[in-house]
Amino acid sequence: MLESLTREPPGRPPDYRFGLRLAERGSVVGVGDGIAWVSGLPSAQLDELIYFDDGSTALVFQLAEHLLGAILLSQQHGLTAGMAVQRTGHRLKVGVGDTLLGRVIDPLGNPLDGLAPAETTESRFLEAAAPPIVERDFVTQPLYTGSKIVDTLIPIGKGQRQLVVGDDGMGKSAFVLDTVINQKGRNVLCVVVVIGQPRSAVAATIEALNSADALQYTVVVVAEADALPGFRYLAPFAGCAIAEHWMRAGRDTLVVYDDLTRHAQSYRELSLLLRRPPGREAYPGDIFYLHSRLLERSAVLAPGFGGGSMTALPVVETRQGEIAAYIPTNLISITDGQIYFDGKLFAAGMLPAIDIGRSVSRIGGKAQHPAIKSAAARIRLDYLQFLEMELFARFGTRVEAGIEEKLRRGRLLRALLKQDRLAPLSGQAHLAWLLAYEQGLLERFAPDEAAARLPRLFARIAERGLTLDAPQETWLAALRESLAETT
Numbered sequence: 001m002l003e004s005l006t007r008e009p010p011g012r013p014p015d016y017r018f019g020l021r022l023a024e025r026g027s028v029v030g031v032g033d034g035i036a037w038v039s040g041l042p043s044a045q046l047d048e049l050i051y052f053d054d055g056s057t058a059l060v061f062q063l064a065e066h067l068l069g070a071i072l073l074s075q076q077h078g079l080t081a082g083m084a085v086q087r088t089g090h091r092l093k094v095g096v097g098d099t100l101l102g103r104v105i106d107p108l109g110n111p112l113d114g115l116a117p118a119e120t121t122e123s124r125f126l127e128a129a130a131p132p133i134v135e136r137d138f139v140t141q142p143l144y145t146g147s148k149i150v151d152t153l154i155p156i157g158k159g160q161r162q163l164v165v166g167d168d169g170m171g172k173s174a175f176v177l178d179t180v181i182n183q184k185g186r187n188v189l190c191v192v193v194v195i196g197q198p199r200s201a202v203a204a205t206i207e208a209l210n211s212a213d214a215l216q217y218t219v220v221v222v223a224e225a226d227a228l229p230g231f232r233y234l235a236p237f238a239g240c241a242i243a244e245h246w247m248r249a250g251r252d253t254l255v256v257y258d259d260l261t262r263h264a265q266s267y268r269e270l271s272l273l274l275r276r277p278p279g280r281e282a283y284p285g286d287i288f289y290l291h292s293r294l295l296e297r298s299a300v301l302a303p304g305f306g307g308g309s310m311t312a313l314p315v316v317e318t319r320q321g322e323i324a325a326y327i328p329t330n331l332i333s334i335t336d337g338q339i340y341f342d343g344k345l346f347a348a349g350m351l352p353a354i355d356i357g358r359s360v361s362r363i364g365g366k367a368q369h370p371a372i373k374s375a376a377a378r379i380r381l382d383y384l385q386f387l388e389m390e391l392f393a394r395f396g397t398r399v400e401a402g403i404e405e406k407l408r409r410g411r412l413l414r415a416l417l418k419q420d421r422l423a424p425l426s427g428q429a430h431l432a433w434l435l436a437y438e439q440g441l442l443e444r445f446a447p448d449e450a451a452a453r454l455p456r457l458f459a460r461i462a463e464r465g466l467t468l469d470a471p472q473e474t475w476l477a478a479l480r481e482s483l484a485e486t487t
């Protein structure tokens with residue numbers, strides 16, 4: 001009997017074979033809050049996709065002795081206890097490639113912009129191993145954010161992971177979006193991952209990108225506040241996979257995760273619902289691993305391995321400036337530096353409200369142009385000294401003339417560091433204001449007047465087409481002449 005089943009009958013194509021396929025059939029035990037409990041799938045694996053009889057799918061998240069917990073990937077109201085479930089043997093993938101540019105999608109790649117689904121020919125696993133050390137290269141190229149403070153004092157290099165941290169409403173999202181917008185014409189493909197934000201904020205994000213013509217080189221991956229918790233958990237991994245495809249193809253990419261606080265909360269929600277043991281602040285024990293395996297996938301690839309790069313700007317929200325909380329400290333230790341947005345600076349109208357003393361970039365300096373780097377290094381120390389002196393002088397202390405002079409210069413620098421939204425600066429403009437300040441060319445103006453002169457100065461400098469490599473004397477001569485022309 002068995003023999004007759006396995007023998008190939010004549011007339012069949014040679015690769016056609018009869019055989020026995022075993023399929024497990026499980027059933028739903030309970031469902032709700034974006035998760036399902038399933039029994040009867042003893043060989044299902046973690047992260048495997050399973051599907052229900054009504055067509056909805058879920059991802060295996062928790063394995064117990066007789067039950068498995070799964071996170072739902074579609075909100076089907078017909079899904080009830082007793083319904084049959086089957087394994088797929090597959091892990092979750094998302095479509096990748098250039099057709100996604102300009103699109104707004106959910107973490108599974110479904111369109112959210114009302115257009116037809118993007119036709120993709122390739123796909124990548126949401127969960128993938130980070131590039132090993134042999135495939136990596138050093139961070140050597142700058143990634144220009146356009147921000148005066150960041151590009152000069154806290155520089156970011158391509159392939160770096162730089163945390164953006166601060167309280168709600170301090171300008172974190174504004175900064176990361178401005179950075180995406182500044183990549184226009186710079187050959188950097190961007191992925192903006194929006195996690196757990198209300199629909200109005202999502203709409204504002206898309207509108208900001210659209211009106212700045214930034215959508216053409218950007219993909220927006222959205223899991224709103226009221227999306228399934230599974231979507232909020234998967235969104236950053238989907239965004240990362242999409243960027244990874246381009247990085248492997250030799251492109252430079254920038255991924256923004258806004259924000260990972262909400263991502264961590266979604267993960268906690270799922271973990272508690274599926275009864276993983278809670279740890280500190282009720283987060284599961286592997287919350288650190290969750291974010292490190294995501295951010296470790298950002299890299300610069302060596303030429304033999306694709307040669308592209310993935311820069312990551314994860315955002316994390318703090319409460320009352322508490323960066324020592326669990327999730328922010330985890331992320332600070334995973335990333336290559338942080339940009340700290342401070343409430344007091346914001347209240348004082350010092351925008352962008354970046355606290356230079358508490359911000360750091362551990363590797364970006366290596367990617368900075370030497371001309372900008374040397375001018376910026378002197379300024380950073382001056383500025384931090386000034387802030388301390390100012391605190392001291394505030395008590396009505398009489399200070400000697402030398403210190404008075406330093407205070408005056410500090411106030412000038414503070415005025416120069418202010419920057420509006422959507423007013424990105426080029427590398428040349430950065431060098432122009434740094435040198436002009438440093439060499440005292442702006443001393444004859446009051447701080448606000450000096451700041452008001454900068455745009456005209458930048459325009460004059462741009463007309464001259466000086467490169468960053470030009471000798472400092474050439475730059476200084478050009479600056480003096482240009483400044484005279486702005487008067």
Ligand SMILES: Nc1ncnc2c1ncn2[C@@H]1O[C@H](COP(=O)(O)OP(=O)(O)O)[C@@H](O)[C@H]1O
Pocket residue numbers: 166167168169170171172173174175351352353419420421
């Ligand atoms: N450099 C800036 N100049 C003027 N307004 C700014 C600047 N940066 C941020 N803002 C404003 O601050 C507000 C809060 O910014 P947002 O990016 O939403 O904060 P967060 O993401 O930290 O919650 C927004 O209205 C934004 O336009």
Ligand SMILES: [Mg+2]
Pocket residue numbers: 169172173174258
């Ligand atoms: Mg925000």
